Amino acid sequence: xxxxxxxxxxxxxxxxxxxxxxxxxxxxxxxxxxxxxxxxxxxxxxxxxxxxxxxxxxxxxxxxxxxxxxxxxxxxxxxxxxxxxxxxxxxxxxxxxxxxxxxxxxxxxxxxxxx
Amino acid sequence: xxxxxxxxxxxxxxxxxxxxxxxxxxxxxxxxxxxxxxxxxxxxxxxxxxxxxxxxxxxxxxxxxxxxxxxxxxxxxxxxxxxxxxxxxxxxxxxxxxxxxxxxxxxxxxxxxx
Numbered sequence: 001x002x003x004x005x006x007x008x009x010x011x012x013x014x015x016x017x018x019x020x021x022x023x024x025x026x027x028x029x030x031x032x033x034x035x036x037x038x039x040x041x042x043x044x045x046x047x048x049x050x051x052x053x054x055x056x057x058x059x060x061x062x063x064x065x066x067x068x069x070x071x072x073x074x075x076x077x078x079x080x081x082x083x084x085x086x087x088x089x090x091x092x093x094x095x096x097x098x099x100x101x102x103x104x105x106x107x108x109x110x111x112x113x114x115x
Numbered sequence: 116x117x118x119x120x121x122x123x124x125x126x127x128x129x130x131x132x133x134x135x136x137x138x139x140x141x142x143x144x145x146x147x148x149x150x151x152x153x154x155x156x157x158x159x160x161x162x163x164x165x166x167x168x169x170x171x172x173x174x175x176x177x178x179x180x181x182x183x184x185x186x187x188x189x190x191x192x193x194x195x196x197x198x199x200x201x202x203x204x205x206x207x208x209x210x211x212x213x214x215x216x217x218x219x220x221x222x223x224x225x226x227x228x229x
Contacts, residue, residue, distance in 0.1 A: 034217065042222055043205050043222045044220045089157065102163070102216070103216050105150075105157050108157050
């Protein structure tokens with residue numbers, strides 16, 4: 001049973017426009033959420049994160065929004081650039097105290113930025 | 116400079132042979148992890164270790180083994196018991212001194228079993 005779901009396997013966006021990647025989770029114990037970016041044949045790189053005490057975190061062109069009541073988060077990239085074409089993984093975890101030390105990953109969304 | 120290294124980048128083995136994938140980190144992280152990535156499957160956790168000489172099974176540990184004799188190193192052995200070993204293998208590490216688990220990944224090893 002998937003605890004972190006990325007329901008869109010792929011997404012195409014025009015260069016310069018906004019890219020919105022969505023992620024849903026089922027485990028209400030998750031309180032920390034991350035986005036990773038991955039190019040083919042490379043390891044994922046950390047992009048941005050948000051803890052459950054916030055509903056928004058911004059870093060340059062990247063903003064993550066968290067809606068705890070809906071168990072939903074989204075990553076906004078604006079403006080989208082050709083180098084943003086990659087697979088984006090949503091991930092979630094619980095705070096560390098007294099629990100298994102795991103991050104749960106979604107299956108990823110492949111983003112294509114069109115010229 | 117600090118980071119996680121995985122070697123080799125590409126590995127070919129004959130069916131029935133065990134193979135060991137290397138993962139080394141100089142970030143002074145306590146925790147290390149092994150994932151495999153298959154097309155359309157995302158990242159699936161094989162094994163993880165939060166401290167030297169201790170490790171736990173992840174979601175797909177069957178057919179794999181690990182050791183954690185040194186803080187810097189977490190090698191993964193893909194045994195002949197693993198039914199479908201061809202995949203992209205990723206190693207990651209994270210500090211345990213912080214409240215939240217934020218993992219840093221190596222460049223990966225693509226294993227092809229012929």
